[in-house]
Amino acid sequence: MTEPLIRAENLHKTFASAGTRKTRVPVLRGISLDVHPGEMVSVVGPSGSGKSTLLYCLSGLESSDSGSVRLAGHELGTLGRGALAAVRRKHVGFMFQSYNLIPSLTARENIALPARLARRPTSRTAIDRALADVGLVDRGGHRPGQLSGGEQQRVAIARVLAMQPDIVFADEPTGALDTAAGSEVLRLLRASAGAGRSVVVVTHDLEAAALADRVLVLRDGLLHQELRRATPEQVLEAITLAGAVA
Template sequence: MGDVTDSLIHAENLHKSFTSAGTKEPRVPVLRGITLDVRAGEMVSIVGPSGSGKSTLLYCLSGLEPADSGSVQLVGRELGTLGRGALATLRRKHVGFVFQSYNLIPSLTARENIALPARLARRRVNPAGIDRALADVGLSDRGGHRPAELSGGQQQRVAIARVLAMRPDIVFADEPTGSLDTATGSDVLRLLRASAGDGRAVVVVTHDLEAAALADRVLVLRDGLIHSELRRSTPEQVLEAITLAGTAA
């Protein structure tokens, strides 16, 4: 672990469990005591067999889901001490999200969707920044189109442009290439990789070996624990680590 003071994300001994809706079955542990740091300038991928706790970890790290115990600090703020309003404000100011489902507002144009986070945060909308973000994702000529007028790949690029225009300290991405073709997915990954700079960080949950291998570090989960960690790995090394995690006793 690095010095906590240089971490944009610091998680200590995270535990999380769930119960099945409408049942009295015992709670099922999903995270079993995870400790990690993500530092400025890093891209970190989270991989592992199905059910290993990848998305749950991302949601707990981003404050979308409260942990049962343990602590998470984002940009130096302890999430467990924040009320709902303060937590929402922290995310608006410092965090960007990219999900497989895009989360675009159907009634808004691409340009308006990109501007929405700034409006919600009551910050000045920067038209030049929106133009630059659209150009960065190859959609300079689609700013006036609504989501229904865009392909799935174009919608995901708008979601990426929304994050690029925000310039958040931390980007969380959950399976960002899951519904994209190979070429479009590669473009999205390059944009995410490039955004992990200038003192910012990117955390990606993915099944995509190429996506995982782009990261500075790969955290391999198994049964809610970090089974192994890879640095500057190849897709083949990531696959081997996931396979080992899936077959470990």
Template sequence: MNTPLVSAQNLQKSFSAGRRQPSIPVLRGISLEVHAGEMVSVVGPSGSGKSTLLYCLSGLEPYDAGSVELLGRELSGLSRGGLAELRRDHVGFVFQSYNLIPSLSARENVALPARLARRRTAKRDVDGALAAVGLTDRARHRPSALSGGQQQRVAIARVLAMYPDIVFADEPTGSLDTATGASVLGLLRDAASGPRSVVLVTHDLEAAARADRVLVLRDGLIHAELQSPAPEQVFDAVSLAGAVA
């Protein structure tokens, strides 16, 4: 098998509970790999470490022990500038909060990451990304004139236009209606192809089942790993782990 795009070994992370209080462990020794062309979902109850895992894998959050390699580069060995450059050039993020710039149009928001990276952006890439999310007719609209679902699709178009090697998505459908959420999941599913991969954190077990693999977390550990499961299998695995989705 090819070298993984993401590799974590014995990943550990704790958060301070305040002065004179012991730290609270969130990740207790997680090891995993994500390969090109894969979509991997992470499920588990609130507090199981899902989002923290995502942030540590993507370089948004430092970890306490273990290792994370992103595209073959150990994150703890990178300077702040080197880490920012790695994320800028190779990583895409989709969050439940859309992180759009209110003063920019949908098209300008999609083109912004390339502008910040001082990379020439072909108009066809921006327009193609907006077309892929069904927002060609909303290209000139600012976020305030878009629904929540439309804003989330702009956020995904922004990622698609950059062609990142890996996309990290944290509860991207949490505030969307069923139809819009299914559309967003379809776009993420399509993005995990060829040389690209997607890591998705979600409470939605049906959404999780769209992935090639599902990791079930509880108390900062992986309790189960499922290959191309049906939603019922994901639910059963979460239940057996003692988690409440």
């Protein structure tokens, strides 16, 4: 089997309790997992189970209290802030539920922004190809306020695809979309997994979770169950069980 793009071992993460800094609340309690090239993995579980925190730790946006994350051959815990940012720019694309588009920039300019910030050359052809991949080739000159929610999320996907990252992380990418727009976003995410690129998505959407090669079910900061090629009904049953046991 190929070397995993992500290997997490015994991850622990706590946050300060509301109202006091002395009390720490455990959010991740010893999670270990691998994500292999070309694989789509979804992370599901009851609210408060640690899904988004896990995603942020795997992507290097949050540091864990203990344990290790190895991403594309780099031990994240050993890197300084500048080196960690360089690894993220080179290997990671991140999709947020809130899109994180710059209102004053056009869709085309938003897609080009990560390359500009990383001081990497990018071409109009590459940007237009990314727009075409998400079905927005005629909307490149529009600003976010002129686009629907589904179109904004597709611009966010195009921005990630134009970066050509090894790993795409997506945090509730369909949470603010209607059914039709959400289905299109999911199709694009599923299609982007492969040819060595991996996708890790946190979702409450059963259909989204079932598109993945593997489904990781979290409960109370622990990896409760792993499903392979699951149906939406099997995902729902696993989440319901995790919620009942938690």
